[in-house]
Amino acid sequence: METLLSPVVLFFVLGAFAALVRSDLAIPEAIGKGISLYLMVAIGLKGGVEVAEAGFTLELLVAAAAGIALSFILPLPVFVVLRRVGKLSGVNAAAVSAHYGSVSVVTFVTGLEILTRQQIPAAGYMVAVLALMETPAIVSGLLLAQRYGGAEPRPMGDLLHETLTNASVMLLVGSFSVGLIVGKDGFSSIAPVFEGAFRGVLCLFLLEMGLIAAKRLREGKSLTPRLIALAIATALTNGTLGVLLGAAIGLDAGTAAALGILAGSASYIAVPAAMRLALPQADPGLYLGMSLAVTFPFNILVGIPIYIWIAQQVVR
Amino acid sequence: METLLSPVVLFFVLGAFAALVRSDLAIPEAIGKGISLYLMVAIGLKGGVEVAEAGFTLELLVAAAAGIALSFILPLPVFVVLRRVGKLSGVNAAAVSAHYGSVSVVTFVTGLEILTRQQIPAAGYMVAVLALMETPAIVSGLLLAQRYGGAEPRPMGDLLHETLTNASVMLLVGSFSVGLIVGKDGFSSIAPVFEGAFRGVLCLFLLEMGLIAAKRLREGKSLTPRLIALAIATALTNGTLGVLLGAAIGLDAGTAAALGILAGSASYIAVPAAMRLALPQADPGLYLGMSLAVTFPFNILVGIPIYIWIAQQVVR
Amino acid sequence: METLLSPVVLFFVLGAFAALVRSDLAIPEAIGKGISLYLMVAIGLKGGVEVAEAGFTLELLVAAAAGIALSFILPLPVFVVLRRVGKLSGVNAAAVSAHYGSVSVVTFVTGLEILTRQQIPAAGYMVAVLALMETPAIVSGLLLAQRYGGAEPRPMGDLLHETLTNASVMLLVGSFSVGLIVGKDGFSSIAPVFEGAFRGVLCLFLLEMGLIAAKRLREGKSLTPRLIALAIATALTNGTLGVLLGAAIGLDAGTAAALGILAGSASYIAVPAAMRLALPQADPGLYLGMSLAVTFPFNILVGIPIYIWIAQQVVR
Amino acid sequence: MTLPGTERTRVEILVDAPLVPQMIALLSKHAIRGHTVMPTLSGEGEAGVWDDDLITSAQHKVIVLVVAEPDKADAFIEDIRPLLDSYGLIVMLSTINVLRPEKFA
Amino acid sequence: MTLPGTERTRVEILVDAPLVPQMIALLSKHAIRGHTVMPTLSGEGEAGVWDDDLITSAQHKVIVLVVAEPDKADAFIEDIRPLLDSYGLIVMLSTINVLRPEKFA
Amino acid sequence: MTLPGTERTRVEILVDAPLVPQMIALLSKHAIRGHTVMPTLSGEGEAGVWDDDLITSAQHKVIVLVVAEPDKADAFIEDIRPLLDSYGLIVMLSTINVLRPEKFA
């Protein structure tokens, strides 16, 4: 409850409200894009500086391996459920499943904020795990589309290049490295922008996200009640799996919760663009509707507190 | 005088100067829009936090009623003068009068800055009054257009919806509420963005406003000397009325001055867009010329200090 | 070496890396333009405030005269070398030479950052020198084009107007003046934006600059190895001349280095736009390629440390 | 010269941004479901010079592009004729060929 | 009415931003070197309403404008026909006159 | 197929942003008062690839759209012919129908 009253979440609610009452409020596209680049740089730097302080640890490696495994494997059960229960075509089920294997940067960042507020911070290296989880799911999704959806195989080289050089991976890994190199001292001179301003800018971004998610929910033609239910169930299942895996490999409560948040979140920036390119016959209204209009708000309002609660139960 | 040397006003002058010497200086549209959204969020939050501290008071309710009344009523005398003295058509006079009943957020914010510099701050709840004054004038203006300008009546439901959900009302009321909920404690983590950065960002916005106002003054085809004089006289009269009403209902000097600034200011964002939609036959060159190119700069450079001075005389 | 590990330079490298591996990372045009306006305002204010503290001095006048002279004269030898060694046509050589006589704001700002890190700050008035050096080179370049390139003469009045009112000159001189007027006290309320945020924002801008410069280098059709070599040699020669002139007129090491950085830098914002207008027959691929894709990164990574080193040797 | 595809009418309407919803409502009145809105930067006409300054969208203009069957387009055109002056519309009509004619019925 | 210049085919393709590189690759397969990409703001079609919200370019549409010799344009058109449905393309063809015909060979 | 309205010449000029004022000056020399400027995002031609990177408007291209009487348009076209190569202009001409022909005299 207290979580729901943080400024960040309240601004999300304000944006959603404005869209639902059909206000003409809109944030210019360039501003939204600029803020999302800023958030990735800030979170990358922060992670890098923290790892520079704490040093590389075995724990980091284990968490990274867990993240990559989740991103690769989660699309499989999601695909099966979407086909059987959701009655989606092979190509559509594959495209959606890639979104759920991958992650949402903003969900993660909002989760970190809430964890910090609750005094159970996650480890700094989770930013690296975030970056590592972005793309394996794309590969899984495309393999599923080729095997079960009749999609034409694409050259693996192209695919690898696109996923490794996509903007979010580039920015997250890049600024993580900058943070690692400059360390706490070098960071101090740029901290007013990347640390001091972080929460305020995040508020503005969640205002925008609320607007977009609610607008899409209102206009979404492809979303049936069944698919909405599946989008929520998938988030909950994946998130719980993430927390449990985190606990199993020995992460502390905050860090296990963060892994759960990553697993439970669904991509709506990098993966949709990749799917539009690689599987043009899949329906963007479907995968953007499920990830952006259902799973994202669900996680911000309900999912994150649940994953944190589970983590607090299973880790001690 | 000292007022004119505040950075905020100097940047306005710089922008106007650049436009008058036909510099190619221009601020990208998206940046300007982004800044204006930021200013509304920041001012709304600030007001909400202050009211959270001070509590709801009778004074707040009285000031709100005064503001709404001013916004409803001021268009009437303005309409009569514009028809008689300004020789405007019924529709044009109605459209312009709506602008003068409504308010300018940036004029208000600049006024608050100057009041703070002079150590006679206005009450935090004036942000709520600002939001309440945005739209009644639109209703008055349209009623005038229907009765005296032969404009077709529009369904009141539509009109109400548009004015209540317009972007500025949404943002001001929304972030006021967020401020109210989170209070001073919740605000502290986002204060670097919404408080620390406020004055600097306002400078950049007034640079842009100077550019736009002066460019419009230079290019304005619809502006005659008579209309320019009316734009100034209307601001002065409305502003003085606002201060006097404020004093009459027992507001302190800073708060009465703020009510004067609101009454004396004219809208140039929300109302023009509403008028273009509801009264397409009215001349936008006219209403934007008067409000944006004449009244706005007049208030920034001359009007605000006058309203403050009057408030200091009548309130003790 | 230590210079290369400042966050500002690392972000430049990150941007260049992203472009070289053909990442889809891109910063929206409006954000980039907005940041570049911000940087000019911030640097102008800072310079103005510093001169308000230190007062106008003879040294300032001498440095200004030196800057103007460099900007006027440097295009001449550059023109000769580009024609003889570079085998460029008269018009192209003239257009390129104007870029090298003029200056790059971002190179200057990055140089100031590095000087500050190394504890040998440059004098505040160098911002004024920067503004003064922007345009004389444009005049020289056009005169060269008319005399040796067969370009049609343009009315000098037009030219003067365009160069004196161009956006960067306007912003630099304007905010320098604002800084001068408000002084340290007036500046303090806007310092969080224009001082506190400066380094962080500069990082984001250099990320963008790295992207653009490397992309242009990759795609540049007009760039031959010979021209690349000339772009580097010209920067080094001009930069060295600038430092030596600075030392000769008695500037301290930091300030002489700053004059060298200005002389060694090449414009890629104001001058290309002026050349496209005044010499449309010149090849923009050529002058933007040399100044933006070669000289700019060279100066950021190699040139600035060299000019500083020379300044430390010759001034004591 | 013959082009591939089937002939349709292309209607381009330059209109102030706040009036776009009205245009779209008129389109759907004529059972024309598709349209695309395109941005503009600046312009000049009898009413003077304008550009996309941020402060208000009141004078910000966009182009609404509509491809439709000739008969439907004609009927739509008749309907906006009375608005031309008060809304300050510029309307351009041409015949183009499209590849999936059933989409532009 | 006769226009100055030489006739060429103007092809305008409304396409999702992520698919633009694919379109350009197809153009160069047909030895058509020139093109210009133009922005759009919003639209509506059978797949519903969209606008250029920031979050992803997946549904952000642009118009690829190509001027080419009629024969080359025809061959290119044949090549994108199979993609029309899966890519959701809108293609408009018209004949225009250009002033430097050798540039649009 | 006949379209409603009156025929006019539509001229579209792809030009670098810094040269737009020059184009407008030429238009008014021919007593053509109206025009609309439209943005573009990127393109490719003989001079290579470009996109709207922020750093300078030197190579940022826009389209100037002009509707005019055929005779005036022809005279204007003759005047820009000598600039085509040095300015790197792309000019497209077509005949369209407009609804208020007196506005495009």
Ligand SMILES: Nc1ncnc2c1ncn2[C@@H]1O[C@H](COP(=O)(O)O)[C@@H](O)[C@H]1O
């Ligand atoms: N001849 C023209 N060619 C292209 N656009 C025009 C023309 N005349 C007017 N326009 C556009 O239509 C807008 C309104 O025109 P007007 O109603 O004449 O002021 C102008 O601001 C231009 O953007």
Ligand SMILES: Nc1ncnc2c1ncn2[C@@H]1O[C@H](COP(=O)(O)O)[C@@H](O)[C@H]1O
């Ligand atoms: N009749 C039309 N006129 C103009 N644009 C259209 C039309 N139909 C569709 N479009 C555009 O093409 C996009 C895709 O159409 P659809 O595949 O029918 O959803 C729409 O979102 C519009 O932007």
Ligand SMILES: Nc1ncnc2c1ncn2[C@@H]1O[C@H](COP(=O)(O)O)[C@@H](O)[C@H]1O
């Ligand atoms: N065939 C074409 N179709 C559409 N646009 C073109 C074409 N050729 C050139 N352009 C545009 O015109 C610009 C200049 O062309 P060029 O002078 O050939 O480099 C290019 O960058 C494109 O934006």
Ligand code: NA
């Ligand atoms: Na996930």
Ligand code: NA
């Ligand atoms: Na008012």
Ligand code: NA
């Ligand atoms: Na130089």
